[in-house]
Amino acid sequence: MGLILRWLFAFALVSATYNPTPWNYVRWATANVGTELPLVLFLGLLLFLGYVVFLTATLRAIGVFGMVLVLAILTALLWVLWDWGLLNLANTSLNVWLGVIAVSFVLGIGMTWALLWRRLSGQLEVDDSDGR
Numbered sequence: 001m002g003l004i005l006r007w008l009f010a011f012a013l014v015s016a017t018y019n020p021t022p023w024n025y026v027r028w029a030t031a032n033v034g035t036e037l038p039l040v041l042f043l044g045l046l047l048f049l050g051y052v053v054f055l056t057a058t059l060r061a062i063g064v065f066g067m068v069l070v071l072a073i074l075t076a077l078l079w080v081l082w083d084w085g086l087l088n089l090a091n092t093s094l095n096v097w098l099g100v101i102a103v104s105f106v107l108g109i110g111m112t113w114a115l116l117w118r119r120l121s122g123q124l125e126v127d128d129s130d131g132r
Contacts, residue, residue, distance in 0.1 A: 007107075029043070054110065
């Protein structure tokens with residue numbers, strides 16, 4: 001349940017930033033930067049803070065190599081689905097959503113990895129200082 005919840009938060013962050021619908025920060029900010037600059041800046045900083053939290057945790061937990069590995073596994077899965085004819089990549093909207101899902105999955109794995117590693121191995125990380 002923890003992985004799903006963390007992935008949902010990551011998905012909300014990434015899809016709020018950009019998605020193929022008109023309802024995303026990038027399109028809204030581009031259209032309103034001239035009239036709503038303080039709000040555009042405020043919401044942009046909130047999104048930036050979310051990315052700092054997720055990326056810091058992900059980089060500390062799985063590193064760049066782990067991020068590339070998770071993306072490679074997801075890419076291979078998409079390739080298999082495309083090869084079997086279950087996925088048509090001609091739809092650009094679908095491709096953007098797949099990218100949003102992939103990035104959010106990497107961030108969700110990164111947020112969960114330290115907890116999962118502790119449960120699987122029984123070992124604490126050097127940075128763990130919660131007294132357990």
